[in-house]
Amino acid sequence: MALLSSKTKAVLLGPLNKNNPVIVQVLGICSALAVTSKLEPSLVMAIAVVLVTAFANVIISLLRKSIPNRIRIIVQLVVVAALVTIVSEVLKAFAYDVNKQLSVFVGLIVTNCILMGRLEAFALGNGPWPSFLDGIGNGLGYGWILVVVGFFRELLGSGTLMDIQVVPEAFYNAGYENNGLMMLAPMAILLVACIIWVHRSRNKELQEETN
């Protein structure tokens, strides 16, 4: 299929696995820790980042031949900041509660290293279509980690998923308790570490040499 040649396929799917921004490049950790105490904000954050990376990549890619080199970082920042502001405005209008939970972290998407990294490394040197796929891929690569971490933190920390009680009352009566540690940021980094552990043991070529 012409739409997805093997090269563009690698651009889209690479960041989901062997080139993942969070667990391989270890970028975007700050927000991954902060917003994942519940599944719903994790999902919304993931969607927001996918949209912003994809469209920022496309816009920068379209402008790449006209951007003066001296102010290219400023141009990238303005584009990203504008998109993030739009996302934040839309959230305030259509998902007010989630927006309150995400608080400053929607605004802080601007400073997410994944974004600037992709704009500098990819969008400035590639056409709009591959750039779009690269943005989607990296956004999803970041997003699925958030969703997995959010899933376990909410399940084990609150006994709910999307605010719906899933751990049955009988468990609590039998002495089961929600793990309060799951609600705190340190547990998020431990969960990310567990994902990295599983991922590395399945992809031996990513393991660092040890002496």
Place this chain on the structure above:
Amino acid sequence: MNRESSAYTIIYSVVMVVIVALGLAFTHQVLIDRQTANENIDKMQQILRSLNINASTSEAQERYAELIQDAYLIDSEGRKVEGTEGTTPDDLAFSTELEDPAAAGIPVYEAEVDGSVKYVIPMSGTGLWGSIWGYLAVESDGSAIYGAEFDHAGETPGLGAEIADTPFKSRFQGKELFRDGQFRSIAVVKPGRSVANRDYVDGISGGTITSQGVDNMLLQSVGKYRNFLENLNAANR
């Protein structure tokens, strides 16, 4: 035109900024109505929570209209400012901020719960990292607390942020703002401590500055209603 020349760079940035500004202004204009509606519902939910009612987003407006019988501004003497009555979000009593120095007065919300009248007053102050605010529902004697609601912009999760949790808020129920006919407000103290001449609740362990912020807010914001509460207290004792 040379892409690296200064003139090109300046023109490029000017055009870019103008386009971005127009785009953002347009987005804001399109969405502002929905955003305001959300903020109003959020405020209604907070007022309802101070009356110990947890209303979901969808039912908040209905419950609010049902419970809040009257809302108005009061002047510094505690008297109702004529012409400010009205309970809808478009009325002055709803839209006026406590801290607005140009406002005609400070807002009071009158609710009727199970046949008795409660007065809800807003509070605002400063915590450790940013602003904190809340609502206090006072019984018709102007002294006993029926319920309290607190929220914050960004206090530390697990520590100061716990002022927004039910265990802390419920400590205020039944406390008295007046002691021996004098307005004393309610103190927030370190857990285990006590104060002699006024009612007090335990603060948050590890959230000392936030607790002090709540203590200060109870003194400053509620203090603005002193005359109003004294009038109520004198009339209904």
